[in-house]
Structures are given as structure tokens and as C-alpha cells.
Amino acid sequence: MPTRREFLRYCASISIGLFGSTSFTSAIARGFELLKQGKLRVIWLSGLGCSGESISLFFSEDPLFLDFSRAFLDLMSHPLLSTAQGKAYEEIIAEVAAQGEFVLCFEGAVPQGMPEACRVGERTMNQVLEELLPRAKLLIACGTCAAFGGVSAASPETGAVSVIEFAGRKGLLKDYVRLPGCPLPPWRFMGTVAYFAATGKLPPLDEKKRPKAYYARYNHEHCQYFRFFNEDKYTLKLSEPGKCLFRFGCRGPRTYADCPLRPWNGGARWCVNAYTPCIGCAHPGFPWDPQKGIYQNPKRLQPKTVFGEEA
Amino acid sequence: MLHKSTIAPLTRIEGHLKVDVVLDGGRVKDARAIGETYRGIEKILCGRRPLDAVRIVQRLCGVCHEAHGIAAARALAPIYRVEPPPNARYMFDAVLGLHLTCDHLIHFYQMTLPDYVDFSLAKDAPFFLQNGCFPDSIKSSQEVRHYLESYSRSLEMVARGGRAMAVFTGKVPFGHSIFPGGFTTRPTAEEIFSARENTALLLNFVKEVYLPDVKRLARSFPAYFSVGKGPGNLLAFGGLKALSKPVFAPGVYLNGQKEPFDPKNIFEDTKYSYYRDDRPFPKKEEGYSWVKAPRYGGRPMELTPLGRLWLTPGLKERLIAELKGLGQPEEAAFSVMGRHLARALEAEVLLKHALACLERIDPDAPNMVDVDPEADISGENTAFSQAARGDLLHRIKVSQGRVSQYNVITPTTWNFSPRDASGIPGPVEQALIGLKVSSDLREVGRVVRSFDPCMACSVH
Numbered sequence: 001m002p003t004r005r006e007f008l009r010y011c012a013s014i015s016i017g018l019f020g021s022t023s024f025t026s027a028i029a030r031g032f033e034l035l036k037q038g039k040l041r042v043i044w045l046s047g048l049g050c051s052g053e054s055i056s057l058f059f060s061e062d063p064l065f066l067d068f069s070r071a072f073l074d075l076m077s078h079p080l081l082s083t084a085q086g087k088a089y090e091e092i093i094a095e096v097a098a099q100g101e102f103v104l105c106f107e108g109a110v111p112q113g114m115p116e117a118c119r120v121g122e123r124t125m126n127q128v129l130e131e132l133l134p135r136a137k138l139l140i141a142c143g144t145c146a147a148f149g150g151v152s153a154a155s156p157e158t159g160a161v162s163v164i165e166f167a168g169r170k171g172l173l174k175d176y177v178r179l180p181g182c183p184l185p186p187w188r189f190m191g192t193v194a195y196f197a198a199t200g201k202l203p204p205l206d207e208k209k210r211p212k213a214y215y216a217r218y219n220h221e222h223c224q225y226f227r228f229f230n231e232d233k234y235t236l237k238l239s240e241p242g243k244c245l246f247r248f249g250c251r252g253p254r255t256y257a258d259c260p261l262r263p264w265n266g267g268a269r270w271c272v273n274a275y276t277p278c279i280g281c282a283h284p285g286f287p288w289d290p291q292k293g294i295y296q297n298p299k300r301l302q303p304k305t306v307f308g309e310e311a
Numbered sequence: 312m313l314h315k316s317t318i319a320p321l322t323r324i325e326g327h328l329k330v331d332v333v334l335d336g337g338r339v340k341d342a343r344a345i346g347e348t349y350r351g352i353e354k355i356l357c358g359r360r361p362l363d364a365v366r367i368v369q370r371l372c373g374v375c376h377e378a379h380g381i382a383a384a385r386a387l388a389p390i391y392r393v394e395p396p397p398n399a400r401y402m403f404d405a406v407l408g409l410h411l412t413c414d415h416l417i418h419f420y421q422m423t424l425p426d427y428v429d430f431s432l433a434k435d436a437p438f439f440l441q442n443g444c445f446p447d448s449i450k451s452s453q454e455v456r457h458y459l460e461s462y463s464r465s466l467e468m469v470a471r472g473g474r475a476m477a478v479f480t481g482k483v484p485f486g487h488s489i490f491p492g493g494f495t496t497r498p499t500a501e502e503i504f505s506a507r508e509n510t511a512l513l514l515n516f517v518k519e520v521y522l523p524d525v526k527r528l529a530r531s532f533p534a535y536f537s538v539g540k541g542p543g544n545l546l547a548f549g550g551l552k553a554l555s556k557p558v559f560a561p562g563v564y565l566n567g568q569k570e571p572f573d574p575k576n577i578f579e580d581t582k583y584s585y586y587r588d589d590r591p592f593p594k595k596e597e598g599y600s601w602v603k604a605p606r607y608g609g610r611p612m613e614l615t616p617l618g619r620l621w622l623t624p625g626l627k628e629r630l631i632a633e634l635k636g637l638g639q640p641e642e643a644a645f646s647v648m649g650r651h652l653a654r655a656l657e658a659e660v661l662l663k664h665a666l667a668c669l670e671r672i673d674p675d676a677p678n679m680v681d682v683d684p685e686a687d688i689s690g691e692n693t694a695f696s697q698a699a700r701g702d703l704l705h706r707i708k709v710s711q712g713r714v715s716q717y718n719v720i721t722p723t724t725w726n727f728s729p730r731d732a733s734g735i736p737g738p739v740e741q742a743l744i745g746l747k748v749s750s751d752l753r754e755v756g757r758v759v760r761s762f763d764p765c766m767a768c769s770v771h
Contacts, residue, residue: 048350050767051325052373052484058417059483061470066437066463075439079322083425084443085756086318092442111349116585116593117601119327119347121319151370155351157591183373183484239495239679248684264482265473269496274481274488276495279366281485287367293360295684 007032031198035072040197041102043093043132044078047125048118048152048160049108052183053143054080060186061266068190072197076102090121097135103196104136107184109145109152110166113159129163133172138196139163140177142189147178147210148284164209177202178209180257182281187262188214208284210256219252219278222260236298239275249296251280313340318752320347321759323422325374326766328727330755332743342736342743344727344759346602349591352771356717361387361709362490362684364717368705369485371719372768374417376484377410377476378698379719379768382705386694387491390709393680397553399493401668402479402678404553405510406486407697408665412513412658413472414699415616416521418763419651420465426757427528428458435459445753449531461524468516475509478502493679500674507669514662517655525655529637529648536634536643539758541742542611543645545618546725548572548695548702551664554671558664559697562622563607569622574693577704579720580604580731601770604728604737605720611731613738614701614722615762617644617653630656647761654699654763687712698722700763723769726762738762 002010008029015024046054057065069075076096082089096102106129111117115124133139141163144150149162167173179188192211195203203211220226228234228244235243246253255278259270271278279294280286288294312335319329327347333340352371356364365387369380381403388395395403424430429448430440432455449455473483478498480486488495498506529536549561549572561572585591585598592598606612620626621644630653631641643649691708701722708716728737736744739762748754 046326048348050370050373052370052376055373055376055417055484058421058466059413059470059473061467061474064463064466064470066466069437070435075437078439079320080325081421082322082439082443083430083441085322086320086752088443089320089322114349114591114593117349117591119329121329151352151355151367152350154355157351157354158349160350182370185482237681238490239493239497239677239681241497265477266470267474267477268502269477269481271481271487274486274496276481276487276490279487287355287363287370290355290359290363293684294363294366295360297683297685300685 034198034200039072039074040193041074041076041096042105043076043096043102044105045107045128046079047106047108047146047163048111048158049143049145051080051107053107053189054078056183057186057189059265060190063190065186072194086121093132097132100135101137102135103138103140104132105140105142106146106163107142109149109160110163111158111160112166112169114157117158126166129166130170130172133167133170136174138175138177138202139167140179140189140192142179143184144180144182144281144286147180148286150182151287154287175202176209177205177211180210180282180284182286185259185262185264214258215256215282217256217258219255219257219259219272222258223252224260224273234298241275245272245275245277247296247298248277249294250277251283252278255280255283257282312336316752318755321756323425324760324764324766325372325768326764328759328764328766330743330759332748332752332755334748337747339743339746339748339755342740343599344602344729344737344739346600346727346766346770348766349585349601349770350767351591353717353719356714359714360684360712361390361688361707361714362682364707364714365489365491366487368719371771372765373484374414374765375698375700375703375721375768377406377480377486377489378696378703379705380486380489381407382694382696382703383707384489384491385696386692386705386707389692390688390690390707391491391682391686393492393682395493396677396680398672398676398678400553401672402494404551405506405665405668406476406479407551408661408668409472409476409510409513411661411697411699412517413469415654415658416465416469418699419521419525419654420462423651423760424458424462426753426760427532428455430455430459433459445751447753458524461520464516464520468513471509472513475506475513478506490679490682492682495679497678498672498674503669503672503674507666510662510665510669514659514666517658517662521658522655525651526637529652532648535647535757536639536649537646538746538754539647539742539761540645541613541738543567544607544610544612545621546572546607546612546614546702547618547622548704550695550697550702553668554664558623558660559619560623564618564622565610576608577720578606580606582732583729600729602724602727602729604731605725606731609733611728611735611738611741612725614725615650615653616657616701617650618701619697620653620657626656626660647758650761685712698765698768700765701726719771721765721768721771723765727764727766727769
């Protein structure tokens with residue numbers, strides 16, 4: 001065990017290494033102390049969706065999901081991972097809920113219009129949420145379905161809505177964060193959770209409750225091809241490196257996200273530098289109006305017609 | 312004395328599943344596999360442009376992410392009158408090989424192992440592994456430590472596989488570079504080399520850790536070589552044809568005989584599914600599952616990696632040889648452990664194929680043929696692809712540049728189908744009937760998971 005003095009010296013060197021000065025020493029020390037007191041107790045639920053957020057986390061390379069959850073979370077239950085099944089699984093959730101002080105991570109939408117379209121055990125997901133939401137200290141809406149409705153809410157049959165909208169309609173909305181993305185890239189989840197675990201408060205959020213660290217700017221503003229957009233050099237063919245994909249209906253100019261800054265899968269790519277337009281999977285409008293569609297004919301679309309509504 | 316028992320929800324699978332069993336003196340007399348979720352994606356696609364369908368069908372399932380995108384791209388290529396260039400064909404196969412292997416790893420280590428190993432005995436096991444362990448699970452501290460180490464390492468390998476795939480797909484899950492004409496990505500020689508390195512690493516893990524772990528587990532639970540047989544009918548569509556010899560052959564295995572496969576024999580029954588006139592109808596009186604009941608010539612079929620190996624000459628013999636090494640007869644393939652073993656053997660075959668495909672990609676040659684997103688095309692087509700749990704079918708009808716009909720039949724739809732109009736139970740239901748069970752129903756979970764259920768796929 002280091003002495004208090006040594007501990008503070010370590011924190012100072014982290015602060016210098018990361019920020020170039022010692023001004024964050026006490027904040028970093030406070031973070032470590034909070035982490036020592038107890039990790040975040042998390043219940044993970046999958047609603048009407050595809051488990052893409054969980055799988056995206058399993059694909060995380062740096063850090064690995066297991067390492068991350070060991071350091072920051074007490075992951076009490078997860079439908080893809082929990083050993084417990086059936087009643088035993090439900091009992092764990094009920095026990096954690098009764099103690100309160102837990103974070104609810106939710107992926108997928110909620111079939112408000114047809115509750116039978118998503119059942120967990122003997123109850124509908126709607127009932128499970130009505131029970132858990134009032135007791136959760138924080139709701140994290142993981143992925144576009146949970147944050148805005150996404151693909152699941154494009155169906156008129158199930159009347160699916162985002163978990164945020166569901167909670168709002170039931171008057172159960174307290175503290176919450178939206179983390180859109182289809183799927184949600186691991187860093188946005190891990191960064192947000194680590195911030196909350198280490199400070200006890202939410203990171204700075206925008207008016208739609210998305211963390212500013214990841215959603216403050218349009219993808220377009222960070223895009224490697226922004227220069228070509230400025231110079232009006234557009235590609236009329238997919239798979240053509242070194243030109244702007246804007247005329248294919250790229251949603252980068254309207255989608256708040258940080259894909260160009262933190263490439264996926266420990267590699268160097270995101271959609272646009274894989275030479276395919278941003279489809280705005282983190283945008284509230286995703287998967288877009290069926291008539292207009294995701295992609296446009298580049299020969300038809302006039303330059304500088306920014307496509308898609310304001311985010 | 313008959314009594315009803317249930318596992319709801321059945322965890323460690325994708326999606327929402329409930330299994331009801333009727334017990335008669337410790338034996339399953341009747342079983343029902345109940346799909347608990349419906350999203351309506353096929354309907355969402357109608358009226359959209361076909362290229363939108365490629366993006367949206369990927370979202371059918373977060374576990375089978377690339378499989379659906381590739382199936383849709385294949386279905387659409389002839390309708391757009393394009394043929395992907397050789398590079399794209401190599402990439403399709405390499406991505407599928409990596410994708411299926413990553414899924415197999417997640418299925419075995421994260422979803423299956425907790426059924427057999429008591430991780431609560433390891434001090435540093437995460438909380439979600441500590442509750443609900445079974446009395447007959449492996450308890451020796453050395454063994455538990457070994458499996459927990461593999462459990463962690465497998466996720467590291469999955470991430471490596473993701474990195475290799477993203478060289479071609481842009482990102483994982485849901486690679487947006489997949490189009491009917493091929494891949495939009497232009498990987499450089501260095502990137503292809505790094506993908507090969509990661510694939511080789513994964514292959515090494517499969518040979519040195521995954522396959523030995525499956526055999527080790529099988530040796531500890533030999534009884535699971537004789538339970539969970541199911542109907543014993545297998546179906547495989549064949550695939551991974553980028554090289555001169557396809558990896559998997561198409562075929563049907565019915566009543567112990569091999570027959571040629573004819574897609575015309577596929578029919579979806581909805582007598583016990585929550586649909587009326589092709590619309591969702593959860594109040595249907597005789598309905599009990601959201602899953603439809605596809606049948607081949609009126610028969611329930613199992614679509615798993617076991618079927619792919621069993622119907623391909625050469626691979627079947629390999630599986631039988633491995634079974635022999637474990638002291639098991641040929642018939643033991645049709646069992647819980649037989650399926651796990653088939654999956655591990657398949658992973659090796661898939662990765663070797665992926666490596667051979669990666670060798671052949673020419674970084675200077677084109678990777679795709681362009682298509683017009685607003686083309687006024689019409690036509691219909693059926694395409695097949697492989698998902699980790701079994702073979703996959705996409706049927707699409709396009710009229711004047713818009714999707715007019717989309718039909719997906721996934722392997723889980725076959726495996727977890729309810730009864731059909733003639734009252735024949737689905738494959739998993741059949742696999743459960745006759746099973747001897749304990750009061751905690753752990754045997755039921757083990758049989759069900761050996762089919763690798765993916766419920767979001769199955770209903771869509």
C-alpha cells in the first residue's frame with residue numbers, strides 16, 4: 001500500500017501525463033477514492049432489439065469488456081451473461097432493485113402498443129420497467145433503439161418507442177443519459193460509465209442528454225474528407241477514395257457523433273473512410289423516411305443540399 | 312404425476328425465450344419452446360429502396376450482424392445485374408469465416424460454459440457468474456481456474472476477430488461497406504496482412520484452446536453425448552464458394568438418408584404462432600410462440616453447424632474421427648456435446664478457408680461494382696448465407712425500385728419452431744421430450760443452448 005503522500009504523487013503524475021499540469025491532481029485522487037468505496041451496481045436489460053449493444057461491448061478491444069466491468073462495475077445481471085436463469089435470474093434483479101442505488105442499462109425499444117411483443121419471464125417488458133425505473137438512480141439508454149426508437153420503432157405494428165419516451169409517458173423519468181449509435185460503440189458506454197463511477201455525477205450533457213464528450217459536434221466537422229467538401233470535390237461512385245461522399249446522402253453533416261475521432265474495432269476505420277456514407281445511425285431520425293431512403297443517387301442530389309433534419 | 316415447470320426467461324442466449332415442460336416422474340413428457348418477442352422488420356422493409364434493406368436487415372440481429380447483410384447483398388446482386396469481382400467474393404467468405412468463429416467463441420465460453428463450470432468458486436469471477444451455479448458443475452479449483460482463464464482470453468480473441476473483419480467491413484457489428492456489388496472498402500496490402508495475422512492468431516486459439524476445451528468438457532460430461540437428439544433431420548444450404556471447392560455442400564438428411572436439397576420444399580406454417588393473415592395477433596387462442604414453423608417437405612429440420620459438417624463429404628468423417636477419439640459412436644454426433652464439438656471443428660475449417668481467401672485478395676484490383684441507389688429495378692431472388700447457428704435464407708421481391716416483399720428464414724426459426732398444423736413439435740421441442748431432468752431443470756437449459764438460440768433473428 002502506498003502512503004497518502006505517495007498516492008497523491010501518483011495522481012499528480014497522471015495529471016501531468018494527461019493534461020500537462022498538476023491542476024487535476026485532487027480530482028483524480030477523489031476519483032480513485034470513489035472507486036475504492038464501491039463499484040457501480042448495474043442491471044442490464046435487453047428490450048425489443050437485437051442485443052447489438054452487448055455484442056458491440058464484447059468486441060471491445062481496449063479495454064476488454066471483462067476488464068472494464070471488473071474495474072468499474074458490479075454487473076449484477078445481464079441476459080447474455082448471467083449464469084442464473086428463470087426464477088433465480090428474476091430474483092437477483094428483484095433483490096438488487098429492492099436495495100436501490102443501481103444503474104439501469106437498457107438496450108432496445110419498448111413495445112408500448114403491443115406489450116406481448118416483448119416478454120421477460122411471466123411479465124411483459126413494460127411491467128418490468130414500471131417496477132425497476134422508479135428505483136434506479138440512473139437510466140442509461142444504450143443504442144439508438146433505446147435512445148430514440150431506432151429500427152425497432154420503425155414498425156407501426158408494435159407501437160415501439162424508446163425507453164426514454166416510455167419512461168416519460170409513465171412519469172417515471174428521472175436521471176438519464178442517451179447514448180445513441182447503431183450499435184453503440186464501446187468507448188461511448190465505457191467513458192460515460194467510468195465518468196459516473198469516478199465522480200458520482202453525470203458527465204456534461206447536451207439538451208438531448210447525450211454526453212458532450214461524444215456528441216458535441218457533427219461527424220462532418222471531424223471528417224477526414226471535410227477538405228473535399230470545402231473544395232466541392234464529390235464522388236459519384238462508391239468505393240472511390242479521396243473524395244467527399246456527400247452526394248450519396250451522407251448523414252455526417254446532421255449526425256452528432258465522434259466516429260471519425262475514435263475509429264472502430266481498434267483499427268483505423270469508420271464508415272466514411274471505408275468509402276461508404278455515414279447513414280446517421282446515431283441520429284434521432286434513423287432509419288429515416290422510407291420514401292427518401294438511406295442512400296441517394298449522387299447524380300441527382302445537388303451539392304450543398306444538406307440532407308436530413310436537424311438533430 | 313404430471314406437473315408443469317418452466318424456465319422463463321432462459322438467459323445466456325440472444326433475445327427472449329421461455330421453455331415450458333410437462334414432467335412425468337422426472338422425465339419431460341411434453342415441451343414448448345416459446346419465442347417471446349416480435350419486431351416486424353420484414354414489414355418495415357416493404358416500400359423501401361433495396362439498398363436500405365441491406366442496412367436494415369443487418370439490424371435484425373446484433374449477434375449475426377454480418378450474416379444478414381451478406382445474405383441481402385447476395386440476394387440483390389442479380390436483381391441489380393451486378394456480379395461482385397473476385398476480391399469481393401474472397402472478402403465475403405473471409406468475413407463470414409471470422410464472424411462465425413467469433414460467434415462460436417461467444418456461444419461456447421460466455422453462454423455455454425456457466426452451465427457446466429461453477430465459476431462462483433473462483434474469487435475474481437464477476438458477479439453475474441456467481442449465482443445460479445448447478446450442483447453437478449465442475450468444482451475442482453484447478454479446472455475452474457483453467458476455464459475462467461479461457462473465458463477471459465476468448466473475449467480478447469473475439470476483439471481480434473472484430474479488428475480483422477473491420478479491415479473489410481469498416482466496423483463491427485453492422486459493417487456499412489457491404490453492398491450487392493461487393494465492398495466499398497479499399498484495404499491496403501498492410502491492412503490485409505494485419506487481418507491475416509489476426510486470423511492466424513484466432514486459428515491458433517481455436518486449435519490450442521477452443522477445441523481442446525470442448526473435448527475436455529465433453530470428457531467431464533459424457534452423458535451429454537446421448538441426450539438432446541431432436542428429430543435427427545438435418546438441412547444445409549451449402550456455401551463459402553469463393554475458392555474452387557465449396558467449403559459446405561448443400562443437402563438434406565432425412566430418416567438417415569442423404570437427399571438433394573430443393574428450396575421449393577420449404578414452407579412456413581403459423582398454426583401455433585401469433586399471426587393471423589400475416590399480421591401479428593398476440594391474442595390468438597392456439598398461439599404460443601412468435602416463432603413461425605418452417606418445414607421441409609412437411610418435416611421439422613435442424614439447421615446447425617452439425618448439419619453443415621454432416622452433409623459435407625470429408626467434414627463428416629472428420630467429426631466422426633473426433634467422436635471416436637472421445638470413445639463415442641457415430642450417432643453421438645446428434646447430441647448436446649456433438650453440436651458443441653461440430654461447432655469447434657467448424658471454426659477451424661472456417662478460419663483455414665478465411666486465411667486462404669485473404670491470401671488471394673489483390674489490393675490493386677476492384678472490390679466492388681457500383682450500383683445506383685435509386686435504380687428502377689424489378690425482380691425477385693432467394694439467397695443463402697451462413698450464420699453461426701445454422702444456414703440462413705433471404706427471399707426478396709423488388710418492383711420498380713422498391714422492396715415489395717421480404718422474407719427471412721433463419722436457422723433459429725427452424726430449430727425453435729413451435730408445432731405445425733399437423734401437430735408435429737419443432738426440433739428443440741423434440742430434443743427435450745424424453746429428457747430426464749432434475750428439479751432445477753439444468754438439463755433443459757443445456758439441451759436448449761446446444762442449438763445456440765438467437766431469438767431476435769428467429770422472429771424479426
